[in-house]
Amino acid sequence: MASPKGVSLKEVADKAGVSTATVSRVINSKTGVKGETELRVQKVIKQLGYRPNRVAQRLRTTRGASKLIGLLIPDIQNPFYVDIIRGIEQYAYAKNFAIVIGNFSQNEERQKFYIDILKSESVDAFIVAPFPGMNEYVKELVEEGYAVVCIDRGLANVDMDVVKVDNFQGAFNAVEHLIKVGHKRIAHISGNVLIPTTIERISGYEAALSKYGIAIDRDIVIGRNSDYKSGVELTAQLLDIPNPPSAIFTSNNLLTLGALETIHSRGLKIPEEVAIVGFDDMYWAMSLNPPLTAVRQSGFEIGRITIELLHQRIADPTRPFVSIVLKTELIVRNSCGYKLNTKVT
Amino acid sequence: MASPKGVSLKEVADKAGVSTATVSRVINSKTGVKGETELRVQKVIKQLGYRPNRVAQRLRTTRGASKLIGLLIPDIQNPFYVDIIRGIEQYAYAKNFAIVIGNFSQNEERQKFYIDILKSESVDAFIVAPFPGMNEYVKELVEEGYAVVCIDRGLANVDMDVVKVDNFQGAFNAVEHLIKVGHKRIAHISGNVLIPTTIERISGYEAALSKYGIAIDRDIVIGRNSDYKSGVELTAQLLDIPNPPSAIFTSNNLLTLGALETIHSRGLKIPEEVAIVGFDDMYWAMSLNPPLTAVRQSGFEIGRITIELLHQRIADPTRPFVSIVLKTELIVRNSCGYKLNTKVT
DNA sequence: TGTAAAAATGTAAACGATTACAGTTATATC
């Protein structure tokens, strides 16, 4: 079984009768190569099917020129992050960056492991969706001079570029919608309160209630983790209290799914017996029965902007840091009481 | 803004008062280093926080030793592939492999692009979920001597390791279940017929009908692509014919979701007015109303076995090729008529 | 204590690119 290494630059140089330096210049379209020579080299490159070895390139090159970006994702099972990845990929390739994904499955140890790997792979830059316990590592990256863009939230006391979503407004709109549809007793199932987005969403929830003069009942604002199981169990808990809520606002897509399971398993009708709005508008939302009203945050757009920022930062490391906040959209379907299908931005 | 490259092996060697060769031997736990020396070097490594530069390692190392695997995924939006990725990751890291994901979004050009990138990143091996139009590229990889494992299907005329699922049996079980529950007019919405799994599932569908003496009606076996939109439209088409089916078997999770949207939007009751079984048991299946009966194929397990095979092949390139076929499980929930929750393997 | 073998360590050449710097042609100008 042959195991040929690819064609090397030297082979191209030999065959074309020039030096390696000239071939390198041709590849990187540097100036200073005679048209005739360039053509000859190009021809040989085509002939031999030469592709530069990225490993060698990265070894030689100084940081910022390797065109490799490390991406730290807390949980690839969460479709929201998948959307972000897609957005990043799409635009990264347009700008000729390659990306390597480190999915650490919300596991701190594995996250550290990935950071080390990515560093030793000589990435130019990091895109990080910070997770509790991650602050120190990310701070270190910034201090070591990597270009870093954070998704979803920034870090206290660390200047960096951040791309996030207006969680407060998104939650506010969702709850306001429930109120306008007639609900007065609205519960909130929140996620991990160590995550800032969770807290912002709780604030939005509270602000909406306050605006309409509804007292906040701490018994029906509950949270544990941001996962499916929590959704199932917390919903059961909510429905078991003496005067259960008429509507529930869930803080992310996994919690929503968990809540739905409990609601269906008890045979409760949505929205008549209990209404629900979820944060995150996922691709399955329309296929639910009834279709789910949800707060949409565009992961794809987050990805696009992230790459844009990274590109700018690499080009000009002194550019001032920015924090970009994207608007959410409330997608109204049929899980709250109305039968319409419109957007509230 | 400082931009320090990491600590190098040479610095460790200097500080420990040994040669680079010795440090390298310590790192790779080669024999032939005195205990005392090893300890001293280890100490310096810890002190300086030294991490070998993977780029330099890969450049030097011959194929098979770089511990990097390229993963070609047709569509990261499909949660089935995400499960596979998770399985692969989990076991890859246990075996100290790193993986780099190339998600080509069912785009042939981008797929080619990724193969080139991964090659020039000096990966040891490829894991490929082949996609129509991909055959040539994959064949080339095998010929070039890469270790390659295919997921989901093999390639005609090419010997290689394959990990797949028993699509025939899975489909057969699903349809048989529908028949046993009382359905006689069962439609099938299939996917892209250029994909072998699609064809195998159609065969399973037909075999089940045959076994129970039900004639196959070509009008209710329809397929186009394996995406959401096709599910929506083909279901509408099925429900519009004069004598519509009483049950539908959908060939993958996206088609299922599309079918559900159409069914719900027409206000049809599941399973009373139309029953449904889907291939792919996704995490949202339990949250549907009613919970979905589905054929489960364990992406996670596929991933695990894939890594196992790859590991073996790298260790022994002459090992005979194998094709591993995993069983599916029919997860019976409430979308076909019964109210039980059991498994049929 | 001397010597052969074994064990430990060091030296230096790769791996495949980029890039300062030097060296060589070609062009322009008088």
Add this chain to the structure above:
DNA sequence: GATATAACTGTAATCGTTTACATTTTTACA
């Protein structure tokens, strides 16, 4: 045609490892 300048091309060091081979040190044993 000589010379200054511009345009082009080549040489060789370098990035951070691994590893064949050479060299030194240690150990074993007569």
